[in-house]
Amino acid sequence: MRIYFLIVIIASMWSAGQVLGQLSVTLTIGAGGVYPNLTAAVDDLSSIRDDWIVTFNIKDGTYNEQISIVNLAGTNPVTFQAESGNAADVILSFSASSDSNNYIVEISDTGYIIFNQLTFAPLGTTYGRAISLINCANEITVSNCNFVGQPTTSTTRDHALIYDRSNEPGRTLINNTFTNGSHAISVLPQTSLPGAIVRNNTLPLNMPEQ
Numbered sequence: 001m002r003i004y005f006l007i008v009i010i011a012s013m014w015s016a017g018q019v020l021g022q023l024s025v026t027l028t029i030g031a032g033g034v035y036p037n038l039t040a041a042v043d044d045l046s047s048i049r050d051d052w053i054v055t056f057n058i059k060d061g062t063y064n065e066q067i068s069i070v071n072l073a074g075t076n077p078v079t080f081q082a083e084s085g086n087a088a089d090v091i092l093s094f095s096a097s098s099d100s101n102n103y104i105v106e107i108s109d110t111g112y113i114i115f116n117q118l119t120f121a122p123l124g125t126t127y128g129r130a131i132s133l134i135n136c137a138n139e140i141t142v143s144n145c146n147f148v149g150q151p152t153t154s155t156t157r158d159h160a161l162i163y164d165r166s167n168e169p170g171r172t173l174i175n176n177t178f179t180n181g182s183h184a185i186s187v188l189p190q191t192s193l194p195g196a197i198v199r200n201n202t203l204p205l206n207m208p209e210q
Helices: 004-007 038-043
Strands: 015-019 021-030 052-058 060-066 068-070 078-082 090-094 103-115 121-124 131-143 146-148 160-166 171-174 175-181 181-188 197-199
Touching: 015 131, 021 038, 038 052
Parallel strands: 021 052, 052 078, 060 090, 068 103, 078 103, 090 121, 103 131, 121 146, 131 160, 131 171, 146 175, 160 181, 171 197
Antiparallel strands: 015 021
């Protein structure tokens, strides 16, 4: 499926405009939308991003799938957000079974990705990460999202809700809520996020932020 074809035949499902010299496009994910799920949307990104600033509006529902955004060139921002504007209306979930697939969303060698107003709910009882950032994952923004991990007494990073071992700058984490899991944000190998913007996040008193 290619966006250029879709723009011609599904004009009612997208909007395009000129933003600082760059075209922008808004596409819908979910039943009746341009893409049935996030996996299909991500599969099409390589043909869209070079020419467009992309916003994916996600329809209400629970999306039980694993999303891998890997080796995506370009610096045009890509935003995934709830169409309703309410994080509780869009739930992304996955039950990981091993360390190699311990994520709902994995970003590797890709930058300028934005998640806004979504709920991440990992289902695995042994492996419970929500977002995994590896290799060169830079300029990642997570805002106004809910992270609902599995209840655990474990202090291992297998249940870190955001697991960051990309060692890259450019993190913006604002107005998120973290529940359960072992860590809100786990950063390796560094012990801090240089140049990061981390503010107004809510987490239990006994949960380490990193």
